[in-house]
Amino acid sequence: MTVPEPTATALTGDCANCFGLCCVALPFTASADFAITKDAGKPCRNLDTEFRCGIHTRLRQQGFGGCTVYDCFGAGQQVSQVTYGGTSWRQAPQTAREMFEVFPVVRQLHELLRYLGEALRLAPTADLRALLAETEALAAGTPAELLALDVAAHRGRVNTLLLETSERVRAAVPGKKRDRRGADLIGARLAGSSLRGADLRGAYLIAADLSRADLRSADLIGADLRDAKLHGADLTDAFFLTQPQLNAAKGDAATKLPTGLTRPPHW
Structure with a gap:
């Protein structure tokens, strides 16, 4: 059935x-x-x-x-x-x-x-x-x-x-993928970083600077994005990302979002 x-x-x-x-x-x-x-x-x-x-x-x-x-x-x-x-x-x-x-x-x-x-x-x-x-x-x-x-x-x-x-x-994503599962990345300076296909499950990204970062096809389940800077970041095809996570972050009109999620009003 x-x-x-x-x-x-x-x-x-x-x-x-x-x-x-x-x-x-x-x-x-x-x-x-x-x-x-x-x-x-x-x-x-x-x-x-x-x-x-x-x-x-x-x-x-x-x-x-x-x-x-x-x-x-x-x-x-x-x-x-x-x-x-x-x-x-x-x-x-x-x-x-x-x-x-x-x-x-x-x-x-x-x-x-x-x-x-x-x-x-x-x-x-x-x-x-x-x-x-x-x-x-x-x-x-x-x-x-x-x-x-x-x-x-x-x-x-x-x-x-x-x-x-x-x-x-993530295995289908070309290139080397970063494993930052559960990592303490609070306040990390990751602007412009290549995190395509990365494992960021449960990572602490509170107030991290992810401006212009490539987060395509990254696993973001449970990642703490409170006050994370996503200005200009590419989250196209990032998966297991929820609306509450986005609402807790900061971004702008240039932030690329996965289908099904909406740009928070405060951005």
């Missing part, structure tokens, strides 16, 4: 069909990213009665930059409209705690679906397709099933196949 890949729409946050779950379920601490401290399960002071953010268009100016680099990968609407059938935690307060615990689980599964879908486009295999179908089935589970799931173990299985995909794709 052929299993269709998840659509981009299904794996993109749809706030209009969510009960403000990221604004309630998740905790944050007063810092450069958040103007206040909020406990898990407590609604953010900016969340209105219609589950909308009252300062959505002014988040960065109001000190909530951390919100602008977050993406639930569609878990919000999945939990709100499917798992709980459109009944909000305000309508049924007895479900609130459970709903807030289910949301992060589904968010992780949807993130894995996003990576698996990309891997299938890059180098399709039967194993990838089977694991995608399994992950979709898990994400559609009941609250009890989701809370009983060993997400870390499932993520490990997915990561094995994603790593195999990365190695297969």
